[in-house]
Amino acid sequence: AAEWGYTKRNGPFTWAKNYPTAAGIRQSPVDIDTALATSDSSLESKPLRWKYVPQNTRTIVNSGHGWRVDVDSEGSELVGGPLEGTYKLQQFHCHWGSSSDKGSEHTVDGQSYAAELHLVHWNSSKYADCGEAADYPDGLTVLGVLLKVGAKNPELQKVIDLIPSISHRGEKTEVKEAIDPAKMLPKTLSYWTYLGSLTVPPCNESVTWILFKEPVEVSEEQLAAFRSLRCYKRGEECPCDEVDGLLISNYRPTLPLGTRELRECGS
């Protein structure tokens, strides 16, 4: 089957053909209608806490859908907030648009941001690995960080510096200079949380989403570097009808929240 992607031919509106879950009722991303959010004392009573090991960021790969930094989960943990048990960091990646007026996956009161960073964790209290966890409703948690245009982001610059060596799909390289995921999170830890899904096929409905309210800055040049990735393999011709196979946009449009609860913690 033609590999899914973000073009007319294989983009988000075609995914349900090969991935029926994409048409489900707990899909992500969603528009965060801030007026709908209910503040929840139980969230306030269990602060979100994380521990990451920067030396455990191992490799960065061009998945054909963007860049992804794979992490050795050992030593990491995410607990508290809406979570039961301990979650471990598996990978982090980003979504962006062809220009910085769009590109985030979640929107806030209809407003898009320039990009969105996802830190993907799996429930190590109940499951053996990320792959298994992805099949259960409480299997995964993704910390989402909205990115807006501003100052150059020094931690993300370590990712940008590696992009030239993973320009084509399937290429990967060692992350030599440790990247600290904690340094990519906003200062204030207020967040919205709701039950959703992977935002790419197979769109498993197994994600507890935690989206920080405060955006983090990234520069236009850094966003331009993301868009220089190619969605096809070196030596192959470009399959996608994207402008010469550049990954200029890799965000899924929002889906209805439906009857799901949207909770918030912090102002």
Ligand SMILES: NS(=O)(=O)c1ccc(C(=O)NCc2ccccc2F)cc1
């Ligand atoms: N954009 S996002 O919502 O943050 C997102 C998070 C994780 C994945 C993932 O793990 N895919 C591989 C995968 C899929 C299904 C089962 C096991 C897997 F490893 C994909 C998207």
Ligand SMILES: [Zn+2]
């Ligand atoms: Zn993502």
